[in-house]
Each structure stands twice: as C-alpha cells, then as structure tokens.
Amino acid sequence: MATIDVHPQTATHHHDEHGDDHAHHGNFWTTYIFSEDHKVIAKQFLFTGMAWALIGGMLSVLFRLQLGFPEANLGWLKPILGGWLTPEGKIDPEFYLALVTMHGTIMVFFVLTAGLSGTFSNFLIPLQIGARDMASGFMNMLSYWFFFLSSAIMFISLFISTGPAAGGWVIYPPLSALPQAISGSGLGMTLWLVSMALFIVSSLLGSINYITTVINMRTLGMSFTKLPLTIWAFFLTAIIGILSFPVLFAAALLLIFDRSFGTSFYLSDIYIGGEALPNQGGSPILFQHLFWFLGHPEVYIVLLPALGITSEIIATNSRKPIFGYKAMVGSMLFIAILSFVVWAHHMFVTGMNPFLGSIFTLLTLIIAVPSAVKIFNYVTTLWKGNIRFTPAMLFSIGLVSFFLTGGITGIFLGNSAVDIQLHDTYFVVAHFHLVMGSASFFGMMAGVYHWFPKMFGRMMDEKLGYLHFWLTFIGVYLVFFPMHYIGIAGFPRRYYTWTAFETFSGFADLNMLVSVAAIITMVAQFIFLFNFIYNIFRGKLAPANPWNATTLEWTTPRLPGHGNWVGEIPTVYRWPYDYSKPGSKEDFIPQHIPYSETPESNLPHENDEIKLEMGGAGAIVVEERKH
Amino acid sequence: MTWIISLGAILVLVILYMIFKIGNLVGLVKGKKEEEFSISWNNANAIMFMIFMVVGLGGFFWYSYAHFDEYTLPVASIHGEVTDSLFWITMWVTVVAFAIIFVVMFWFTFAYKYEKGRKAAYFADNHKLEILWTVVPAIVLALLVFRGLRVWHEITGPASKEAVVVEMVGQQWLWMARYPGVKDKTLGHHNYKLIDASNEFGLDLTDKNSYDDFKSLELHIPVGQEILMKIRAKDVLHSVFLPHFRVKMDAVPGVQTHFKFTATKTTAQMREELNNPAFNYEMACTEVCGKGHFSMKFPVVVDTQEDYQEWLESQESWLKQNPDYLKYVPAELKEAAMIKAGIPLDNTVTVQTAAIK
Amino acid sequence: MSEAVDFKIVEEPKRPMAMNPKKFGMWLFMASVLMLFISLTSAYIVRQAEGNWLFFDLPTIFVVSTAIIVVSSVTMQLAFWSARKDDVERVKVMVLLTAILGLAFVISQYLGWKDLVARSVYLVGNPSGSFLYIITGLHAIHLVSAVVFLLFVLYSSFRNKVNSKNTVQIEICTTYWHFLGVLWVYLYVFLTLLR
Structure with a gap:
C-alpha cells in the first residue's frame, strides 16, 4: 500500500511548483497527507481506488487462468502464490474461492464505491456547485483515512496464513461464521468484518458531507433545477449510502456476535466437523435479508455516479443539451427509492415465502422502466449531435452499451419463475458484471479522462486513450458476453472446475476465450496507467476549459x-x-x-x-x- | 502452454510500451502546435463503432444460431417446459429491443460524428416521446411479469397429497437422499443433535415413521408423478440444482425448504432423444459451500413407474443396515421397528427386549 | 485552517437554505443511526415471526432508565435555553446535570442487564435475549458518545464559548441528546410490545 500513497503526494507537489498562486500555507503533512482540501482527498481516493482496481483485476486473472486453462501448470506463479498452489501447480480450490470473494469485495466496495464515488463526489461537488470546499474538510479527511485503514486491513488479510475471507463477497453465514467450514472464515473473515466496519464509517462520513455540501453550500443562483446531473447523481448516491450502510453494519454486527461471542442470530441446527454446535434458533435467511437490504442499493451506489458522469460527458461531447433533464433526474430519484424495495430478488430460491417472491418480482421489473428511460435519453442526446470522440466520450458510449446489454438480462433474472434456472449461474455473472461492474468502471474511466485536465492541469494522450478504450471495450464484451451462453447452459458460479459434471463439461473453448480476453483486457489497463502517470508529470498543459464545457469547474x-x-x-x-x-x-x-x-x-x-x-x-x- | 501464454503476455506488454514511446516521441517531434481537434481520429472512432456494431451483432446472431444445441439444455419437467417458454419469449422481446437500440445508438454515433461548422440541434425535451418510451416498456414488462407470476404461483403452490416425498440433505461436500420407505410412506423425525458417523440423517428413532426410512446415494424418481423434494442442510448453505428439471432450491441449516416438480422423461428416453447412451441426469450444488463446492455431484435416475416401484422395494431400510441403533428404539416399539425395518425377529433380540422390560 | 475564512466570503444569508452545515450533518448522522436501529428491530420482528422465541419480562429497572432519560432531556433543553439567555452559570450546571443523568441511565441499563442475567437470560442463547442485549448495548454506546459530547460542551462553557452568540455546539448536542432519548423511548415501547 505504501507505494500507492506516494503518488498523490508527488503529484500534487508537482503542481504547486507550477504557479499555484492561491496562497495556502501548510506544511507537507497537512497539505498532502492529512489534507482537508477536497481536491487532494479526491486524488487520494482515486489513487487508492486505482491500486485496488489493479489488485482486484489481478485476482480475476488468476481465477480466469484456472477456469480457462484447467490443465495448465501454474508452477511459475509459485513465487507469488506460494502455498496456495497444489503440488501439481494448480490453484488450491479453497484459494480459488478466496480469489473470487476478494475480487468481488474489492471491486464492489473499494474500487466502485470508494474509488468512484469517493473520487468524483469529492472532486466535483464543490467545483460544480460553486463552493470553496466541502462542508467539513476535517470529516472529509477522516473519511479518507478511515477508508485507508479499512484498505490496509483488507490488504493484510490477503497475506495471512489461513487466507482471506472465502465465503463469497456476500459472506452468507453459516459458511462465513464457521472456521471449521472453510479456513478463510477464521482470521480472514474477522479482518474482513473489521475492514468493512471501518469502510462503513468512512462511507457515512463521506455521504454526510456530500449531502450537507450540496444542500447548504451552493453558490448564488444554483438552484436544484440548475444542478448538473453529476451532482444529482452524487447527491442521491449519498442519500442511498446513508440509509443502507447502517443496515450492513447491523448485519455485520450480528455476524460478529455469532462468530466471536456464541450468539445464534444466524446459526441453527449445525453439525460440522464431527460435532453438533449448540446454536439453535438462528436463521441464515435473516442475514440475507439484512445483507441485501444494503446489497441492492449498493448496486445503485456504484452505478448512479457513473450514470451522472456519463450524462455530463455525453452532453458536452455531443454538443447538445442532455435530452430530458427532468426525466433524467426523475428516473434517478425513482431508481434511488425503488432500490430499497427490491432486495429480495436476490433470494428467490432461498425458500422464502413465495408471495414475497411475487411482490419482489413486480417491484424489480418496475425498476427496469426508469433504467430504460435513461438509455433512451442517452441515445436521443446523441441524435443530431456533433459528436467529438474524446476518450471520455468513448467510455461513456461504452457505458451506455454495457448498461443496455447487461440491463436487458435483468428482465430475465427479475422474473422469479425464469430466475429459478438462471439463479447463481454464469448468466447472473454476465448480467451484473456488464450492468454494474463494467458500466460503472467505464463511468469511472470516462470521469478520469474528462476531469484529468482539472485534476492535474495537464492533458492525457488521446490516442493512447483510444487504444485503451477499444481494447477494453471489445475485451469486456468478449469476457462477459460468452458467459450468457454458459449460464443458459446452466453452469453454476463459483465453481473451481466444471469437469466433475457431464452436464457442465462442455464449453472449454468459450471459457478459454473468456480467459484470454480477460488477460488482454487486464493488460490494456496498463496503457491507461502509463498514460495517466506519465501525463501527470509530462502531459501537455491543459487550457482552463479544454472541452468547452458549461459547468462551473471549468471557470476555475x-x-x-x-x-x-x-x-x-x-x-x-x-x-x-x-x-x-x-x-x-x-x-x-x-x-x-x-x-x-x-x-x-x-x-x-x-x-x-x-x-x-x-x-x-x-x-x-x-x-x-x-x- | 503456460510458457507460451506468459511469454505472449510479456511480448504484448513490451510492444505496447514501444507504441507509447513512439507515440510520445512522434508527439514531441511534431511539437505542440498540433492542438487542433483531430477530425481523422474522430472519424476513425466513428467507423470503429460501426464495425463493432456490425461484427458484434453479426457474431451474436451467428453464434446463437450455429451453436444453439450446445447451450440449450434439454428439459425434462412439466414446469420446466413452461419456464423455458417464458425464457424464450423474454429472449425474443429483449433481443428485438436490444438489437434496435444497439443499432440506433451506434448509427447515431456514426451519423452525427463531428463535422466542422455544423451545429447540433438544441433538442432538450419532448414530452410525447418521453411518455411513449416510459409507457411502452412498462406495458411490455407488465405482460412479462404477469405471465411470470402466474407460473411462479403454480410452481410454488402446495404439492398434491399423492406426491412422492424425497428428502435431500446437503453437507460438505456431498448430497444424501432419504426416502420415507415403502411401509409408512412418511419421513421420520430428525434431530441434528442425534447425528453421528453412522446416523448421518440424525434419525430420531423414537418416531416410528423412521424405521423404514432408507438412504440412497442415487436419486431415483418415477416419471410422470409429482415429486415433493424436501431439502435441508447439515452444516452450511447448499442449493439443490437439477438443471434438466429446472429445479433450484437452497438447502438451509435449521430450515426446511421444498420444491415440487414432475419429471417427463426417463433416463432411457432422454438417452434416446439425445442419441447419447452415456447420458445421465445430474444434481449439483449452486450455493457456495466451501472447498468442495464444485464437486457435489449426485446422480439422478428417472425410472418408469414400474422400475421405480421395483427399485423402492429392493432397498434396505437404514435401521436394517445399522442394527446397532436398535438400542435407541424405545423398548415397546422394538418389535414393530424390526418388522418395519425388515430385520428378521430372532430370539436373542426378543430375549434382550424382555430382559430390559 | 483558512477554511473558516473562505466560508465568510460567501454571504450566508443569501444561501438557498440557511441551515448550518454542522447541524445538518448531525441530522444526517441521526438518520443513519436510526437506520441502524430500524434494521435491528426489523430483524427482531422477522426473527420473532419464525418461532422458537424465548419469552421473558423486561427488567423493571428499564422504567427507571426511561424516567432518567426523559428528565435528562428536560435538563438538556434548560441548558440550551440558558445558553440563549446568556445564563452561563446555569448552562454549566444543567450540562453537568445532564451528563450525570446520562451516566445514571447507563448504570441503570447495566443493572437491567444484571437483572436479566439473574433470571438466566444471557447474551448467548435464544436470539430473543441476544437481541435485547445488542439493541440496549448499542443504544448505551451511543449514549456514552453523547455524554462525551456533553463534556466537550461543558469544557467550552468553562472557556466561555457557550452563550447567545455561540449556540451551535450546544444546539447540536441538544438535538443529539433528544434524539437518543426519543430513540430509547421507541426501543422501550417496541421491546415491551413485541415480547
């Protein structure tokens, strides 16, 4: 982690040399490390998020190697993985689960929540609403450092001897509660829970700040109807965060008590490792309800900022007003509200009351309507535009394409009867990686390309941006599109290998294609990384308003x-x-x-x-x- | 193989790095005068989008058509046929919508790419259009949902009284099936505290329904008869997944879940249909449960009703296989238990029973 | 930090909404605390509906706790009013009194726990007991945090920083204190009704 934090210091330090005439005298520590300036904090979030994205991506490449090339000898990874490789040079099945779990946790929380929302809410809210800084710079700083602490703990958990948490990112008990069931549920799970508790604190501090700032600190004339859609998105995201993260905290708290103090909130009638546990009367389903009450809004916490960023970028680069501003705000508002009442669509086959299943099917498919409206509005914004394909614009169009491709499969999964067969298969994996993972990742990339000039005062290289986009865009489609076929064929997720089943043993070629595409996509990210780091120092100096955009940040x-x-x-x-x-x-x-x-x-x-x-x-x- | 891959990856990296370097050098040589917006790159990107659209959509349709049989799993249950039809209806609706939006969107990116001197339309909203595309998806979705909910209602409704009851028990990392036995056709009570190395179900031997229960390491079910599968787990969450029957239901420790379905094709019929004499139905686990999650295979055999009856009668009760456990049977029920379990009543046992009395 | 100076550049009265950001932040914080307890009480209801639920009476001393916290809300409010009237001495007394009542509440809750243990209701055991301990315990932790906040207010009052011109801190503290009081009353009623 240490290497990551050097960047923001050097980066910002560099700029100050270049005539930052706004006098602010602080020492090195208060200016670059424990800074209360929203722009520095945004960069801190960005760098940490990018480091996490690299780690999370690497983990996915590791398990893709196992899935795409089950026969391969991975002995050459011994120096990195050590004891997690079997003597035959295969990834240990338990480590495989740890990889999947950590990939999910890292990507959802550390990259797409903190990295995306943390970066752009911090950077853009004061700049776009016309404020000098956040409502409380101190809380903002705390928010980052809680996140950093949480990151550090999660990072350490990757290296402990019993391995990190391995029960899936949803950490369903009893698996996550019993070290006897999987070794990752020992110290690894404890660290996971501690890290997430800190993460929740960080997220709440951040959200409180974002909302307070948006409501109280707008400049003269900046009424809610004049807010850029980015701000609307960050604002609604923060509200969702405030209402949903405490619920995850409650779920985790009860799990901690079950794990460490012997209570029975989630445990009942368990016979494991040759003994019957004393716990009785708990319900594992209760955890799932609490978890998904956060978990589903979390999807929108990840997605809404990306949609906000995209709205801004598509309008700017189409040289057209965003189509249906009010409808865009309305649909985000509607999505934010509905996101709280659809959680149980993750639980159609848990044996919950079928009547509840019907209700949640209905509510889930209602949420598809505002999402569809957003897609239509994006497409109409392109119509009769004068489109400039900056890298940010390319990534935004990519986002809309993913949002469409992945969103449409949600219509299958939201329908409880159809979900029976598709639940927990690769169809689901394809669905959420496109609609939430890749779409939000593309939103984040678009944001970095678009606001890089304002963050670092320099321009990124456009051609490298094009290359990065095309490799990533096609790569992501090649990774996730084939998964639909695999999923329709019934392949379950989180399988170390499919060869144990006749039904699932086909599609070795598709799996290999997916893995190769994943590796290429991962490699393509280094183009971005190079472009990013190199141009922080050597990039062409940016004009104050390089994209001829209308919002306030470009008047600075x-x-x-x-x-x-x-x-x-x-x-x-x-x-x-x-x-x-x-x-x-x-x-x-x-x-x-x-x-x-x-x-x-x-x-x-x-x-x-x-x-x-x-x-x-x-x-x-x-x-x-x-x- | 791995060496080739790793070497390839390194090579790609090196090549990419060279490209950056050259690109940057070229940029440096050209100097900073070239700040004009590059129209040729802009056009190149627009063309790329068109190529992507045509190749992507074409590839999607071609692969889906050419490899249809590979990814469509044959269906062998009554409700499975219904959910499959719903799946394919949804597929048609969404693919049409997808293709239209996909083509329109990428066409717009191409058709309205930057041209010098052209001004974009100032088109900020149009209520009719917006209402139209709110209402149309809402109606289409409503139709899909209502059909789906009807099906869901039928699938999750109560099973008929004649349904064949089977209990599936999941544990790390195997499945076990328990049948209620031919005599009482009722599953005996179980209690997790009674589980030990032999009594894997935790059978409660004070319940007389448990005496003829038997364990099977293969799921046998009769064709054309409703099956009520009762599902539980011993340690962590598992999930019963019968892909050919479109059955999936979690196994939860402490909670009993269930799923009812009717098989429509015997294993033999399916072998014939698929022209694959080696075909077998399988059951898998779809809820992550630890190290061996991927290997929780349980063989499934669909018999004709006669074969099923024959198989049922050939099975030995659990108590007969584990006569030691007779000691847990209350004394007054011992005789009944032995009869039900099919254990021959010999003198020693009766003498013992008498002695205990 | 120069932050404070920066804020004054913008003329406050012309803001679209005039609420103090810190006060507003406290409301948001209370919203998230409320969500925490709502989720726990929802979990309580859901779990209770599943059966296998141990029924027992709440400790009678919880009535005393409730009375204490209601009185403490009154003293807190008096402290706030005194601050507005520049009655600095009374602010000190009332804040101190509130803090003491807060601690008394926590002790009373602790006695309630002891009573539960005496009646063999433990943290480990039937979830009905576990829930009670966790809900009351979490509330007590929040109350302790409010007492710490009160001590800060007390410290400020000794440095003459709580008066009619500087009411923000004590006002936020009062809001938080009332919130925790109301929260406890809600929890008490909830736990009494849903035994």
Whole structure:
C-alpha cells in the first residue's frame, strides 16, 4: 500500500511548483497527507481506488487462468502464490474461492464505491456547485483515512496464513461464521468484518458531507433545477449510502456476535466437523435479508455516479443539451427509492415465502422502466449531435452499451419463475458484471479522462486513450458476453472446475476465450496507467476549459488552488446544458453567463429572467427559495 | 502452454510500451502546435463503432444460431417446459429491443460524428416521446411479469397429497437422499443433535415413521408423478440444482425448504432423444459451500413407474443396515421397528427386549 | 485552517437554505443511526415471526432508565435555553446535570442487564435475549458518545464559548441528546410490545 500513497503526494507537489498562486500555507503533512482540501482527498481516493482496481483485476486473472486453462501448470506463479498452489501447480480450490470473494469485495466496495464515488463526489461537488470546499474538510479527511485503514486491513488479510475471507463477497453465514467450514472464515473473515466496519464509517462520513455540501453550500443562483446531473447523481448516491450502510453494519454486527461471542442470530441446527454446535434458533435467511437490504442499493451506489458522469460527458461531447433533464433526474430519484424495495430478488430460491417472491418480482421489473428511460435519453442526446470522440466520450458510449446489454438480462433474472434456472449461474455473472461492474468502471474511466485536465492541469494522450478504450471495450464484451451462453447452459458460479459434471463439461473453448480476453483486457489497463502517470508529470498543459464545457469547474484556473476560485465565486444564471443554443455564436454558454449577455440566443421565458437579473443578486434568491 | 501464454503476455506488454514511446516521441517531434481537434481520429472512432456494431451483432446472431444445441439444455419437467417458454419469449422481446437500440445508438454515433461548422440541434425535451418510451416498456414488462407470476404461483403452490416425498440433505461436500420407505410412506423425525458417523440423517428413532426410512446415494424418481423434494442442510448453505428439471432450491441449516416438480422423461428416453447412451441426469450444488463446492455431484435416475416401484422395494431400510441403533428404539416399539425395518425377529433380540422390560 | 475564512466570503444569508452545515450533518448522522436501529428491530420482528422465541419480562429497572432519560432531556433543553439567555452559570450546571443523568441511565441499563442475567437470560442463547442485549448495548454506546459530547460542551462553557452568540455546539448536542432519548423511548415501547 505504501507505494500507492506516494503518488498523490508527488503529484500534487508537482503542481504547486507550477504557479499555484492561491496562497495556502501548510506544511507537507497537512497539505498532502492529512489534507482537508477536497481536491487532494479526491486524488487520494482515486489513487487508492486505482491500486485496488489493479489488485482486484489481478485476482480475476488468476481465477480466469484456472477456469480457462484447467490443465495448465501454474508452477511459475509459485513465487507469488506460494502455498496456495497444489503440488501439481494448480490453484488450491479453497484459494480459488478466496480469489473470487476478494475480487468481488474489492471491486464492489473499494474500487466502485470508494474509488468512484469517493473520487468524483469529492472532486466535483464543490467545483460544480460553486463552493470553496466541502462542508467539513476535517470529516472529509477522516473519511479518507478511515477508508485507508479499512484498505490496509483488507490488504493484510490477503497475506495471512489461513487466507482471506472465502465465503463469497456476500459472506452468507453459516459458511462465513464457521472456521471449521472453510479456513478463510477464521482470521480472514474477522479482518474482513473489521475492514468493512471501518469502510462503513468512512462511507457515512463521506455521504454526510456530500449531502450537507450540496444542500447548504451552493453558490448564488444554483438552484436544484440548475444542478448538473453529476451532482444529482452524487447527491442521491449519498442519500442511498446513508440509509443502507447502517443496515450492513447491523448485519455485520450480528455476524460478529455469532462468530466471536456464541450468539445464534444466524446459526441453527449445525453439525460440522464431527460435532453438533449448540446454536439453535438462528436463521441464515435473516442475514440475507439484512445483507441485501444494503446489497441492492449498493448496486445503485456504484452505478448512479457513473450514470451522472456519463450524462455530463455525453452532453458536452455531443454538443447538445442532455435530452430530458427532468426525466433524467426523475428516473434517478425513482431508481434511488425503488432500490430499497427490491432486495429480495436476490433470494428467490432461498425458500422464502413465495408471495414475497411475487411482490419482489413486480417491484424489480418496475425498476427496469426508469433504467430504460435513461438509455433512451442517452441515445436521443446523441441524435443530431456533433459528436467529438474524446476518450471520455468513448467510455461513456461504452457505458451506455454495457448498461443496455447487461440491463436487458435483468428482465430475465427479475422474473422469479425464469430466475429459478438462471439463479447463481454464469448468466447472473454476465448480467451484473456488464450492468454494474463494467458500466460503472467505464463511468469511472470516462470521469478520469474528462476531469484529468482539472485534476492535474495537464492533458492525457488521446490516442493512447483510444487504444485503451477499444481494447477494453471489445475485451469486456468478449469476457462477459460468452458467459450468457454458459449460464443458459446452466453452469453454476463459483465453481473451481466444471469437469466433475457431464452436464457442465462442455464449453472449454468459450471459457478459454473468456480467459484470454480477460488477460488482454487486464493488460490494456496498463496503457491507461502509463498514460495517466506519465501525463501527470509530462502531459501537455491543459487550457482552463479544454472541452468547452458549461459547468462551473471549468471557470476555475487551470489548476484550482485551495478555495477553488481566485476572487469571487461565480453566480449561476442558467442550467448546465446550454450547448449549441440557436442564435449563439459559440456552441456552448457556461452557467455563469447571465441571460442579459446573450440576448441573441435567449428563449422567450429566459428573456423574462433578465428583469430579475437586473434587480440584482437578491432577485435570484427569491426564485431560489421556491426549491 | 503456460510458457507460451506468459511469454505472449510479456511480448504484448513490451510492444505496447514501444507504441507509447513512439507515440510520445512522434508527439514531441511534431511539437505542440498540433492542438487542433483531430477530425481523422474522430472519424476513425466513428467507423470503429460501426464495425463493432456490425461484427458484434453479426457474431451474436451467428453464434446463437450455429451453436444453439450446445447451450440449450434439454428439459425434462412439466414446469420446466413452461419456464423455458417464458425464457424464450423474454429472449425474443429483449433481443428485438436490444438489437434496435444497439443499432440506433451506434448509427447515431456514426451519423452525427463531428463535422466542422455544423451545429447540433438544441433538442432538450419532448414530452410525447418521453411518455411513449416510459409507457411502452412498462406495458411490455407488465405482460412479462404477469405471465411470470402466474407460473411462479403454480410452481410454488402446495404439492398434491399423492406426491412422492424425497428428502435431500446437503453437507460438505456431498448430497444424501432419504426416502420415507415403502411401509409408512412418511419421513421420520430428525434431530441434528442425534447425528453421528453412522446416523448421518440424525434419525430420531423414537418416531416410528423412521424405521423404514432408507438412504440412497442415487436419486431415483418415477416419471410422470409429482415429486415433493424436501431439502435441508447439515452444516452450511447448499442449493439443490437439477438443471434438466429446472429445479433450484437452497438447502438451509435449521430450515426446511421444498420444491415440487414432475419429471417427463426417463433416463432411457432422454438417452434416446439425445442419441447419447452415456447420458445421465445430474444434481449439483449452486450455493457456495466451501472447498468442495464444485464437486457435489449426485446422480439422478428417472425410472418408469414400474422400475421405480421395483427399485423402492429392493432397498434396505437404514435401521436394517445399522442394527446397532436398535438400542435407541424405545423398548415397546422394538418389535414393530424390526418388522418395519425388515430385520428378521430372532430370539436373542426378543430375549434382550424382555430382559430390559 | 483558512477554511473558516473562505466560508465568510460567501454571504450566508443569501444561501438557498440557511441551515448550518454542522447541524445538518448531525441530522444526517441521526438518520443513519436510526437506520441502524430500524434494521435491528426489523430483524427482531422477522426473527420473532419464525418461532422458537424465548419469552421473558423486561427488567423493571428499564422504567427507571426511561424516567432518567426523559428528565435528562428536560435538563438538556434548560441548558440550551440558558445558553440563549446568556445564563452561563446555569448552562454549566444543567450540562453537568445532564451528563450525570446520562451516566445514571447507563448504570441503570447495566443493572437491567444484571437483572436479566439473574433470571438466566444471557447474551448467548435464544436470539430473543441476544437481541435485547445488542439493541440496549448499542443504544448505551451511543449514549456514552453523547455524554462525551456533553463534556466537550461543558469544557467550552468553562472557556466561555457557550452563550447567545455561540449556540451551535450546544444546539447540536441538544438535538443529539433528544434524539437518543426519543430513540430509547421507541426501543422501550417496541421491546415491551413485541415480547
């Protein structure tokens, strides 16, 4: 972990040399390590998240090697894996489960929750709403350091002798509660739980800050109807986080008591390792209910920020207003609410009350409607645009494509009767990796490419970005699309090998294809890494507004210093999507340009606002109080 | 093989690194004057999207058509045929929707790629359009859901009284089947505290229904008759998965779950249909349960009703196989137990029983 | 930090919503604490519905706890009002009194636990007992955190930092204290009704 944290220091240090005229005098520790500046914290989240993404990706390559080349001798990995290889050079079956578990945990929580939401909520909320910093810089700093501590513990758990947690990222008890059942449920699981408890604290600190900032710290004129969709997305994500993470905490707390203090919340009637355990009266299903009450909203915690980022990037690079701004906000709001009432669709075959199953089928398929609306709106935004394929734009289009491909299979899985056969097969793996994993990952990549100039004051190389995109885009499809076939054929997930069954022993070729594609995709990420690190130091200096975008962050200096704006914070007069407005000379009008300056392009109702503008800032406030 | 792969990976890395280097050098040589937005790269990306769309969609349709038989698992249960039809209806609906949106989206990326001097349309909303694409998916989904819910209701409804009862017990890492026996046709009580090396089910021998229960290491079921599978687990979660019968249900320690289904094809019929004399039905575990999760195979045989009856009668009761456990049978039931379990009543046992009395 | 200076550049009264960010943050924190207890009580209901549930009476001393926490809410509110009236001495007394009542509540809860143990209801055993210990224990931990917060307020009051011009800290503390009081009343009613 140490290597990772060197980056933000060196990176930001470098910039300060290049004329950060905004005086902020702190020593090295308060400026770069325990910084309270939202931009530094965002970078800290980004670097840690990227390091985790690499680790998580590597783990997936390891288990893909096992699945794609079951006969291969992996003896050459002995120096890294040591005792986790069997004498024949195979991955140990228990270690295989540990790999799958840690891959899931790392990707869902550490990369796509902290890495994505932590980075961009921190970076963009103050910049896009026109605030000097977060509501509480101190809490923001704590949020990162809790995350760091949580990361460190999870990282250490990878190296302990009994191995990390291995009961799946959903840690269903009794498997996760009994060290007798799997060695990963010993110390590895304890560390997992401690790490997640810290993670929850970090996430809550962050979310409280994001919401408070969005509500209380907007600049003059920045009413809710003028918020960029990114902010809407981060705002709703934070609300979901505040309401759902405590539930995971409760679930984990009860599990800790079951594991360490002998209570029986989740355990009952267990005979294992030659003895009958005294626990009686617990219910493993209870854990699943509590877990998925977080677990499902978590999907949207991961996805909504990516969708917000994409909305912004697609509009900017199509040079068109996002189609149906209100519908976009409405659908996100609707998704956020519905995400709390669909959790049990993960549990259709747990033996729960079939009537509940019907209710959850109904609610689950309702959530497909706002998702479909979002896709249609993205596609319509492209229509009659003037599209510039920046790497960020490519990744955003990739996101929409994944969201479509993966989202549509949700219609199968949400239907309880169809889910019986598909549940826990590779069909599910394909579904959520596309709709949630890859889509959100692409959102994160799009965000990095798009805001890199504002983060580091330099440009990334576009051609390497194209190469990175095409390899990753095609690679991801080659990895996950074939899994649909494997899943329809009934292959269960989390299988070390399928050769034990006649029914599942086919498709060796497809599995090999998937593994090769996974390796290529993984290798392609190094292109990005190179492009990213190299250009932090050597990149072309960025203009203040390289994409001709309208939102407030582009009105800051090339490399905004502490406090973000030199002088006064701009006042906002218009919505963030005035691209290619008829009549205007430029194809974009930033949010801080008053209507009075653009009489040639104003719509009739906007001309009415000029009168208010003339009345001074106070008039704007009158309008704002309505919200 | 592995060497080739690792070597290949390293080579790819090296080549990529060279590409970065060269690209950067070229950039440096050209200098910073070339800041103009590159229209040729923009067009290249747009064309790539078109190629991707055509090849991707084409490959999808071709593979799905050409390899249809490989991934469609034959179905052998009544409800399985219904859920399969629902699956394929959903497939058609979604594939049509998918293909249309996919083509339209990538066509837009190509058709509206950047052109100098062109201005994009200022098209911010259109309520009719938005209502249309909210309502249409809602209706289509509603139709799918209602059909699905009807099927779900039937599948999860109560089993008929004539259903053949079988109990599946999961443990790390094997399955066991318990049959209620031919005499009382009722499963005996069990208690996890009675489990030991021989009494793997935790049979409660104070319950007279348990005497003729028998264990089987193969699931035999009769064709055309409803089966009520009762499912439990001894240690951690497991999940019964009978892929050909479209049956899946978790095995939960401390909770009994169940699933009812009716097989439509015997093993012999299926062998004939698939033209594969080696074909066997299988049962797997689909809930991660530890090291041996991938190996929890349990053979399944679907018999004709006559064969099934014959097989049933040829099975020995568990108590007969483990006569030591007679000592746990309450004395007053011992005789009945021996009769039910099919243990010949010899003098020694009766004498012992008398002595205990 | 220069942060405080930065905030003053923006004129507060013209903000669309005038709530103090810290106060607002406390409300959000309370929302998440509430979710924690809602999930535990939901789990309690779900688990209870499954049967095999040990029934026992709540310790009678919980009535005393409830009374203590209600009184402490009153003293807390008095402290807040005194702060607004610049009655600094009374603030000190009332805050101290509230803190003592808070500790008394925790002790009373502890006596309740002892009573449970005396009646053979243990943490380890039937989930009905386990739930009771965990729910009351978690609430007590939150209450202890509030007492620590009170001590901070007390410290500020001794440094003359709690008065009519500086009410934010004591106001947040009062809100939190009332919240924990109401939370306990909810839990007590819940646990009494759903035995």
